[in-house]
Amino acid sequence: MGPSSAPGAASLADLLEASARRDPARVAIVAPDGRTLDYRELDERADRVAGFLRAHGVRPGDRVGFCLPKGLASVVVLFGAMKARAAYVPVDWGGPAARNATIHRDCQVAALFLGEARADVLAAWPESERPRVVVRVAMGETGSSAAPAAAGAAASFPAGAHDFAAALAHAPLAEPTAARDRGQLAYILYTSGSTGVPKGVALTHGNALSFVDWCSELYAPTAADRFSSHAPFHFDLSIFDLYVALKHGATLFLVGEELGKDPKALPRFVAEKRLTFWYSTPSVLALMAEFGQLETLDLASLRHVLFAGEVFPVPSLRRLTKLLPRPRYWNLYGPTETNVCNFAEVVPPVPDARTRPYPIGPLCSHCDGLVLDEKQVEVAKGEEGLLWIAGESLFQGYWGRADLDAKVFLQRGGRRWYNTGDVVRWVDGEGFLYVGRRDRMVKRRGYRIELGEIEAALQRDPTLREAAVVALPDPEAGVRIDAHVAPAAAAPPSLIALKRWCAQALPPFMSPDRFVVHEKLPRTSTDKVDYPALLRRSAEGAAR
Amino acid sequence: MSPAPDDPKTIADELRRFLLAEFLPGEDPANLKDDTPLRTGGILDSVATLKVVSFVEQRWSIEIDAHEAGVEHFDRIADIAALVKRKRGK
Numbered sequence: 076m077g078p079s080s081a082p083g084a085a086s087l088a089d090l091l092e093a094s095a096r097r098d099p100a101r102v103a104i105v106a107p108d109g110r111t112l113d114y115r116e117l118d119e120r121a122d123r124v125a126g127f128l129r130a131h132g133v134r135p136g137d138r139v140g141f142c143l144p145k146g147l148a149s150v151v152v153l154f155g156a157m158k159a160r161a162a163y164v165p166v167d168w169g170g171p172a173a174r175n176a177t178i179h180r181d182c183q184v185a186a187l188f189l190g191e192a193r194a195d196v197l198a199a200w201p202e203s204e205r206p207r208v209v210v211r212v213a214m215g216e217t218g219s220s221a222a223p224a225a226a227g228a229a230a231s232f233p234a235g236a237h238d239f240a241a242a243l244a245h246a247p248l249a250e251p252t253a254a255r256d257r258g259q260l261a262y263i264l265y266t267s268g269s270t271g272v273p274k275g276v277a278l279t280h281g282n283a284l285s286f287v288d289w290c291s292e293l294y295a296p297t298a299a300d301r302f303s304s305h306a307p308f309h310f311d312l313s314i315f316d317l318y319v320a321l322k323h324g325a326t327l328f329l330v331g332e333e334l335g336k337d338p339k340a341l342p343r344f345v346a347e348k349r350l351t352f353w354y355s356t357p358s359v360l361a362l363m364a365e366f367g368q369l370e371t372l373d374l375a376s377l378r379h380v381l382f383a384g385e386v387f388p389v390p391s392l393r394r395l396t397k398l399l400p401r402p403r404y405w406n407l408y409g410p411t412e413t414n415v416c417n418f419a420e421v422v423p424p425v426p427d428a429r430t431r432p433y434p435i436g437p438l439c440s441h442c443d444g445l446v447l448d449e450k451q452v453e454v455a456k457g458e459e460g461l462l463w464i465a466g467e468s469l470f471q472g473y474w475g476r477a478d479l480d481a482k483v484f485l486q487r488g489g490r491r492w493y494n495t496g497d498v499v500r501w502v503d504g505e506g507f508l509y510v511g512r513r514d515r516m517v518k519r520r521g522y523r524i525e526l527g528e529i530e531a532a533l534q535r536d537p538t539l540r541e542a543a544v545v546a547l548p549d550p551e552a553g554v555r556i557d558a559h560v561a562p563a564a565a566a567p568p569s570l571i572a573l574k575r576w577c578a579q580a581l582p583p584f585m586s587p588d589r590f591v592v593h594e595k596l597p598r599t600s601t602d603k604v605d606y607p608a609l610l611r612r613s614a615e616g617a618a619r
Numbered sequence: 620m621s622p623a624p625d626d627p628k629t630i631a632d633e634l635r636r637f638l639l640a641e642f643l644p645g646e647d648p649a650n651l652k653d654d655t656p657l658r659t660g661g662i663l664d665s666v667a668t669l670k671v672v673s674f675v676e677q678r679w680s681i682e683i684d685a686h687e688a689g690v691e692h693f694d695r696i697a698d699i700a701a702l703v704k705r706k707r708g709k
Contacts, residue, residue: 571655
């Protein structure tokens with residue numbers, strides 16, 4: 076590898092430090108509000124945050140949470156946490172307060188950085204269980220384009236809360252980097268949990284570095300590259316954006332929350348910033364192709380378009396590659412638990428005759444795969460089975476959930492294998508083809524959704540007696556989610572009230588698309604909810 | 620389709636009919652008030668918001684910029700009707 080590599084890196088923070096030594100004045104981060112940090116500034120600020128954390132009792136192995144909009148502060152905080160040898164735990168800036176608090180309580184964060192406008196998250200914590208260190212980040216300090224805090228939000232912070240400015244003014248942490256260890260946790264990303272409680276996927280520096288190094292070899296980025304950062308930091312697509320860009324001394328352009336949802340404006344952003352790498356879910360790219368007037372823009376700078384998180388519907392991908400034939404397209408596959416483990420290049424344009432989705436491709440060099448049947452016996456080549464993954468990028472386990480670990484891990488041949496739960500089959504010349512799931516996990520807009528988590532939220536609604544949720548294929552959105560509910564009272568529930576309940580209890584991507592009201596839910600002879608009957612009812616409803 | 624009249628109440632009523640038909644089938648129209656939160660209340664997600672923007676642009680022959688469709692200006696029927704009225708007045 077060339078001079079861009081960080082040989083022998085033991086921590087993701089090493090990547091930043093090596094780039095800061097090589098080219099301190101190069102711009103590392105461009106924030107949604109236009110402010111920038113060069114490599115030296117980013118590194119120094121992160122050192123100071125690390126010093127602040129250590130001085131306030133944050134020890135190696137602790138967790139540091141943050142709820143911040145996409146901006147300079149969030150990048151400084153995550154590097155600061157890692158330099159203090161703590162694991163960072165990001166949550167959705169716009170997510171429901173109770174869900175965010177549940178996540179940070181679950182992994183017992185020692186410190187929490189909270190944007191001023193989200194003081195409501197703290198109110199969702201029992202006072203006695205709040206983190207030892209709470210840092211208030213004024214909205215002007217976040218470097219985001221998010222709306223300013225409502226008046227009075229600051230007053231909701233506890234008297235002992237620290238100001239972010241104090242953390243940035245703290246003496247930097249002076250600690251030999253030799254103490255860093257690839258086996259230490261770098262971050263915990265929470266995904267939907269089937270029983271209603273999100274589960275924390277715990278990954279080490281080594282897990283992430285093995286993936287980042289693989290990206291270096293495949294894409295050979297340089298310091299002249301300009302990367303998008305579209306995915307929020309609690310979403311694993313961000314691992315590529317942050318660490319591949321900063322390892323190579325390139326510039327990372329943070330996409331703010333509002334812009335990120337605006338498919339008309341996003342292509343203009345790519346053109347204006349002359350981005351060379353773009354990475355997002357297929358949903359976002361499909362909307363950009365539909366609404367973005369790509370044919371009117373100069374997007375010649377784009378070299379690589381990467382997508383992951385869900386199947387890209389072939390008609391949308393065809394449209395995109397016809398409008399934009401120059402870049403190379405990459406379908407990346409991998410649950411948060413494994414980082415990216417499969418990859419396939421899609422050569423544009425997508426032929427008119429093609430209807431079958433593109434494969435997820437062969438395995439990356441940092442992973443091994445097995446296709447097993449339900450009895451954990453390897454299937455014949457070309458037959459369907461569950462994809463199991465082993466390798467350096469494989470996560471350590473679910474935070475505090477040995478019961479879940481026992482269900483997903485298998486020891487075989489002296490190695491630890493993880494059951495992705497995805498059904499695949501091998502296609503000669505193409506690699507693995509994703510076939511589907513046999514459990515109740517679906518993907519929408521790249522996010523994993525356990526239908527059980529939606530059910531649990533609806534079952535807490537006092538106006539409902541029963542609730543069950545099903546997912547159906549949808550030509551437009553990929554997946555449609557129907558909630559079947561039976562009200563607690565005789566009067567039918569208001570749809571508006573149900574949607575409001577969901578907006579408060581669930582992230583937007585998990586809200587049901589439709590509600591079907593029953594007097595009582597259909598049951599099987601053994602008194603279980605009759606899901607096949609609900610699916611039939613949903614399918615009939617769609618046809619009407 | 621000819622541009623609709625510019626009376627704010629007419630605009631609001633037409634928006635209400637569109638929202639009920641598209642996103643709230645079967646809902647009692649009386650529950651969808653001019654100040655019911657649409658985005659923050661979970662009725663419109665980002666894709667649904669795009670559909671509303673397209674509808675409004677076509678129905679009243681106006682153009683809505685991205686910043687005007689942000690949650691702070693585009694969360695209630697009253698907000699959207701006022702935006703249409705303002706744009707039509709130009």
